[in-house]
Amino acid sequence: MDHPDTNVRRAVAQSRREEILDAATELFAEHGYTECLTQVVAEKLGIGKGTIYRHFPSKRDLFLAAADRVMVRLGTRIEESVSKLQDPIDQWCEAVRCFLQFFAEHPEYVELLIQERAQFKNRSRPSYFEHRERNIQRWREIFKSLISAGRIRDIAPDRITDVVGDLLYGTIFLNYFAVRESSPEVQAANILDVVLSGILSQSERSAREHEQTPGHSGIERSLQAEVPPAPILDPA
Amino acid sequence: MDHPDTNVRRAVAQSRREEILDAATELFAEHGYTECLTQVVAEKLGIGKGTIYRHFPSKRDLFLAAADRVMVRLGTRIEESVSKLQDPIDQWCEAVRCFLQFFAEHPEYVELLIQERAQFKNRSRPSYFEHRERNIQRWREIFKSLISAGRIRDIAPDRITDVVGDLLYGTIFLNYFAVRESSPEVQAANILDVVLSGILSQSERSAREHEQTPGHSGIERSLQAEVPPAPILDPA
Amino acid sequence: MDHPDTNVRRAVAQSRREEILDAATELFAEHGYTECLTQVVAEKLGIGKGTIYRHFPSKRDLFLAAADRVMVRLGTRIEESVSKLQDPIDQWCEAVRCFLQFFAEHPEYVELLIQERAQFKNRSRPSYFEHRERNIQRWREIFKSLISAGRIRDIAPDRITDVVGDLLYGTIFLNYFAVRESSPEVQAANILDVVLSGILSQSERSAREHEQTPGHSGIERSLQAEVPPAPILDPA
Amino acid sequence: MDHPDTNVRRAVAQSRREEILDAATELFAEHGYTECLTQVVAEKLGIGKGTIYRHFPSKRDLFLAAADRVMVRLGTRIEESVSKLQDPIDQWCEAVRCFLQFFAEHPEYVELLIQERAQFKNRSRPSYFEHRERNIQRWREIFKSLISAGRIRDIAPDRITDVVGDLLYGTIFLNYFAVRESSPEVQAANILDVVLSGILSQSERSAREHEQTPGHSGIERSLQAEVPPAPILDPA
DNA sequence: CATGAATGAGTATTCATTCAT
DNA sequence: TATGAATGAATACTCATTCAT
Numbered sequence A, B, C, D: 001m002d003h004p005d006t007n008v009r010r011a012v013a014q015s016r017r018e019e020i021l022d023a024a025t026e027l028f029a030e031h032g033y034t035e036c037l038t039q040v041v042a043e044k045l046g047i048g049k050g051t052i053y054r055h056f057p058s059k060r061d062l063f064l065a066a067a068d069r070v071m072v073r074l075g076t077r078i079e080e081s082v083s084k085l086q087d088p089i090d091q092w093c094e095a096v097r098c099f100l101q102f103f104a105e106h107p108e109y110v111e112l113l114i115q116e117r118a119q120f121k122n123r124s125r126p127s128y129f130e131h132r133e134r135n136i137q138r139w140r141e142i143f144k145s146l147i148s149a150g151r152i153r154d155i156a157p158d159r160i161t162d163v164v165g166d167l168l169y170g171t172i173f174l175n176y177f178a179v180r181e182s183s184p185e186v187q188a189a190n191i192l193d194v195v196l197s198g199i200l201s202q203s204e205r206s207a208r209e210h211e212q213t214p215g216h217s218g219i220e221r222s223l224q225a226e227v228p229p230a231p232i233l234d235p236a
Numbered sequence E: 001c002a003t004g005a006a007t008g009a010g011t012a013t014t015c016a017t018t019c020a021t
Numbered sequence F: 001t002a003t004g005a006a007t008g009a010a011t012a013c014t015c016a017t018t019c020a021t
Helices: A004-031 A038-045 A049-055 A059-082 A088-105 A107-119 A127-148 A157-177 A184-197 A202-208 A222-226 B004-031 B038-045 B049-055 B059-082 B088-105 B107-119 B127-148 B157-177 B184-197 B202-208 B222-226 C004-031 C038-045 C049-055 C059-082 C088-105 C107-119 C127-148 C157-177 C184-197 C202-208 C222-226 D004-031 D038-045 D049-055 D059-082 D088-105 D107-119 D127-148 D157-177 D184-197 D202-208 D222-226
Strands: none
Touching: A004 A038, A004 A049, A004 A059, A004 A107, A038 A049, A038 A059, A059 A088, A059 A107, A059 A127, A088 A107, A088 A127, A088 A157, A088 A184, A107 A127, A107 A157, A107 B107, A127 A157, A157 A184, A157 B157, A157 B184, A184 B157, A184 B184, A184 B202, A202 B184, B004 B038, B004 B049, B004 B059, B004 B107, B038 B049, B038 B059, B059 B088, B059 B107, B059 B127, B088 B107, B088 B127, B088 B157, B088 B184, B107 B127, B107 B157, B127 B157, B157 B184, C004 C038, C004 C049, C004 C059, C004 C107, C038 C049, C038 C059, C059 C088, C059 C107, C059 C127, C088 C107, C088 C127, C088 C157, C088 C184, C107 C127, C107 C157, C107 D107, C127 C157, C157 C184, C157 D157, C157 D184, C184 D157, C184 D184, C184 D202, C202 D184, D004 D038, D004 D049, D004 D059, D004 D107, D038 D049, D038 D059, D059 D088, D059 D107, D059 D127, D088 D107, D088 D127, D088 D157, D088 D184, D107 D127, D107 D157, D127 D157, D157 D184
16 A cells, blocks of 8 residues: 555545546636646746646646546436436436536536637547546437337437437537527427427328428428518527 | 739639638648748748738738638528528528538648637637628528428527537537548438437437426436436537 | 830839838837837838838838938038038038027938937948038038137047937937037037037136146135035036 | 845846846947847857746846836946036036947947837837936926026927937937947037037127028028038038 | 756748739 | 839747656
């Protein structure tokens, strides 16, 4: 076993490391990777630049450690909340809520993920995807079972996880950019409502069940005339 | 009218400007904003650095012009396709397809949007949001009419546009990062299927119609035991 | 003899050359050599940059031609005024007045001389000194004769020309830098008064005629106590 | 008081700062402001470019600090010499000698003052004038007292200081440009002789005492014929 | 262990000059 | 002859990283 002093030293180092990551996370998010100077990180902590380099071999490593920590924390957070529930659909809904809640509480984490992508384009495994890979398979299994159980429509499970993953990813980014007023709870409810039930009315859905390609309704659609002309540009 | 020479000169300048933007778009996407040197852009075009500066006052302006051009092109593209259809739901489905198609054909445009956000965090109106603002209101009106017409469920129209916008935004980014195998057509079909019809089975949907909060099914859910335990981390 | 057309062309070229020098003189003086862009000179004249280069092989040559023209004009000006007078002392006094008048009317010429010295340190013959060399010898002869004639004290003539030359040079520069209120006529009168008659009173002058080194009065100087303590720094 | 280390560090920094100014002074004078590269200054000192920027925020500041230092040193030098003398005329003569001596020993300082004027035309207070302002008033008081005491002719004191200031300024510049053979002591003697006693002979001075404008003698001046015709250009 | 002075590779931008039209 | 689009050499300044103390 290690000498007790060694353990103490290790704990102190770990704690210092976390402090550095805290400051770095905030400043990288505030100024962006390039504009965030190591000098400023050191000043915020009241330590010397050299000390940072005793804990992280380079600015790049410091940044990536901060970004990775975000995803680890997200994982822990979701795990804690989800494990309290039994029903898989409930669990999944809770995971969606947690995910949105987490980034709503820490908008700077979103900035960190953007910076990671932009500055380290060629990093083999961006932390977001690293994290995603680790978890997606398990959710696919869940959806597969739910389909077998007849609780979810017969859609390829990976299609579901893709759509939902994309939706959540897009949501936190757009939340961050165009600060939106709705709370994460309301957002989660909206998303779950749409994804669970779809947006079509019962009648429209029935009408469509005899067509092949969604979105190509016949010209005979009765209500068409009452609808205003479509805008010409963005679908969203 | 201007002297003919002036018109010729203007046309030549405009064409040169477009050539520069073409090269810049490609190289900014390939190397990222910071790593893309003006020297390299000039070399790719076989012109001098100074010539670039005759057309754009700074590297920053060159980049932002390239990013803005992406969104203008997207707008034109969607406009052209959508205007051929009559039914509003068809139009909207077509817009979704176009959007995905556009970025699938030009993955480098996605990189440009990321770089814009990361490098120019504080730009008042990132081009993506500039574009979104211009179009979202019209889609909201459409959804409102469709709801009145009973073709879409009674959901607040801005909730629909938010969810769909987030979903599309997330999709193009995740497509870009984690190169996915499915074609934009298939992706569009998946997305439209989920958003139009939801993922719940008919029976689950009926069962839920008596509950308030989606995702909080009762413990008495019969099929629960057949479903495997939920993974602990990511909901997607 | 040349073809008439050639003469016309030559005259036009000469006139264009002068226009360019006019604009260049003003702009070099206003912005300094380095900050004065050839583009701006061309714009002021409403011509293309290339045209300037048809008349002057380089920016350097353009500048030096402008600087040289200043001294040629000064020479002409003094010559005209001086030749109207007969008495050599009158002529010299007139030359002093002319010199000051000239630079008072054209403060930008002073700037040109400064710029010439600063930017072309190693030019073999700065135009001011070129000009000075051409004329100093003649003034020395004059002073020599005036001394022989008993009208000027027996001081080495080149000492006189040095002192007066330095004084005039210093005057126009300090006039330019620290814009002073007195007119060139008054300044000339002051300078001539001091240089012709000295500043000592008759009594002090007599007292000093028995001493060797000017400025080392004996401790026995009677009025000394009434004079305030000397400032510690600048003699001027 | 500060921690000892802080004091030591401060002293080291001050000494390094002076070394940089020494090298910069020499090189700015040798090559001129524009041609003097920061890289070369660093090489001369055997240090990195970055170190220069740790002590001076920009090349401009480095230069201006060097120029200011010149005038501070001049002030100190004159103060030391002048304070040893009692008689005000002696003090003033000593100041003149010191001034000339100072710039004779450091011709590069003259170049620095020229560069300052040429490159930073619009600097609110060029160091030479800053220095002049600080001292001129005290010399004016001295001359005023000397006039009251009857030791100096009744000339407005500021006219004296202007003439002398201009003369000295012109002298150091012309010394620098047209390297002259006479020592600063001899130059000072010449200047003081002229300024204290004037150049006119006793007889000419008497003859002029009945005229108004110096330099406009009548045509009846007897010796005129013996004097050669005046040169046409420069009065100096 | 902690520090911060020293380093120097790296790059956007300018502008005198050229030359095809 | 006149033009002005194109050129590319030239250079101050930054900041991540090192290492002597």
